[in-house]
Amino acid sequence: MTKQEEISCYICGNKKCSQIHDNIRYNLSPRPFRCDQCGFVFIYPKMTPEIEKEFYEKTYRSAYDNQDAKGLWESSLPEAKRRVSRFMDLFSTDSKLLEIGCASGYFLFEAKEHVKSVTGVELTKDYVKYGREKGLDVRESLNDVPDNYYDIIFMFHVLEHIDDPIYFLQDLKKKLSPTGKLIIEVPNVEDVLVSVYRIKNHLDFYWEIAHNYYFSKISLKHVLDQAGYQSVIYPLQRYDLSNHMYWMQFGKPGGQGYYNSIFTPALLAEYENNLKDKFICDTIYAIAEKNCAGTDLK
Numbered sequence: 001m002t003k004q005e006e007i008s009c010y011i012c013g014n015k016k017c018s019q020i021h022d023n024i025r026y027n028l029s030p031r032p033f034r035c036d037q038c039g040f041v042f043i044y045p046k047m048t049p050e051i052e053k054e055f056y057e058k059t060y061r062s063a064y065d066n067q068d069a070k071g072l073w074e075s076s077l078p079e080a081k082r083r084v085s086r087f088m089d090l091f092s093t094d095s096k097l098l099e100i101g102c103a104s105g106y107f108l109f110e111a112k113e114h115v116k117s118v119t120g121v122e123l124t125k126d127y128v129k130y131g132r133e134k135g136l137d138v139r140e141s142l143n144d145v146p147d148n149y150y151d152i153i154f155m156f157h158v159l160e161h162i163d164d165p166i167y168f169l170q171d172l173k174k175k176l177s178p179t180g181k182l183i184i185e186v187p188n189v190e191d192v193l194v195s196v197y198r199i200k201n202h203l204d205f206y207w208e209i210a211h212n213y214y215f216s217k218i219s220l221k222h223v224l225d226q227a228g229y230q231s232v233i234y235p236l237q238r239y240d241l242s243n244h245m246y247w248m249q250f251g252k253p254g255g256q257g258y259y260n261s262i263f264t265p266a267l268l269a270e271y272e273n274n275l276k277d278k279f280i281c282d283t284i285y286a287i288a289e290k291n292c293a294g295t296d297l298k
């Protein structure tokens with residue numbers, strides 16, 4: 001087992017961190033820890049750069065969603081449509097949009113008719129190829145897109161995979177236009193399944209090696225502050241009451257709507273709104289802008 005004295009918190013540098021569960025997805029050996037001082041949650045030890053490269057090239061897609069680019073596109077279009085409608089108020093016909101980690105391009109495809117241009121950055125070569133076949137502008141590196149250019153940059157479930165999120169976000173500022181907005185969506189570590197129900201099978205599944213960090217409303221705001229953004233954090237609930245009951249009953253993911261013949265739309269909405277009000281929802285997102293008043297690190 002890992003020596004605890006080697007651990008230090010990414011946020012506050014504190015070396016006293018406590019292991020919070022005894023397993024992670026696929027029975028791998030790293031464990032989730034919480035900083036005793038600031039509460040930040042992370043997986044330790046992280047993958048080495050060599051193992052991480054191999055992991056994302058060979059293991060990640062097959063182990064985690066087992067879908068090719070086309071399958072991922074088809075299964076993700078409903079979520080892409082929900083995302084476009086959620087952020088429609090931010091779009092204009094003059095907007096130049098960039099998505100970091102665009103996978104096979106389903107969100108860009110749904111967003112493109114509402115903005116001036118869409119561009120994606122994606123590391124997985126099969127997805128780059130598929131997105132391009134769909135007519136999308138997909139680049140393989142952030143270095144391939146212009147500086148001081150984008151009015152809206154999206155990152156859906158990407159930040160938790162990044163090794164040094166504060167550095168990454170500082171660097172990303174140069175891609176934004178002076179009034180550009182950055183939208184970051186991540187899982188919320190205060191998710192009711194994790195913070196309240198604490199179902200063992202769910203926790204064994206929830207903690208995973210691909211996520212270096214697990215953000216809360218407080219820690220997401222903190223990394224954005226540190227990187228020189230002003231931001232507001234919003235709650236979002238993606239899974240419904242049926243999904244939670246299914247986990248409790250069967251100890252595995254059950255999708256959505258399992259009890260729709262019993263649960264009324266009003267009941268589902270009430271449950272969702274309660275989780276969001278208490279910020280124990282499964283997802284959070286930030287809408288951020290460059291903080292012109294603070295130090296603007298180059």
Ligand SMILES: [Zn+2]
Pocket residue numbers: 009010011012013014035036037038039040
């Ligand atoms: Zn800490």
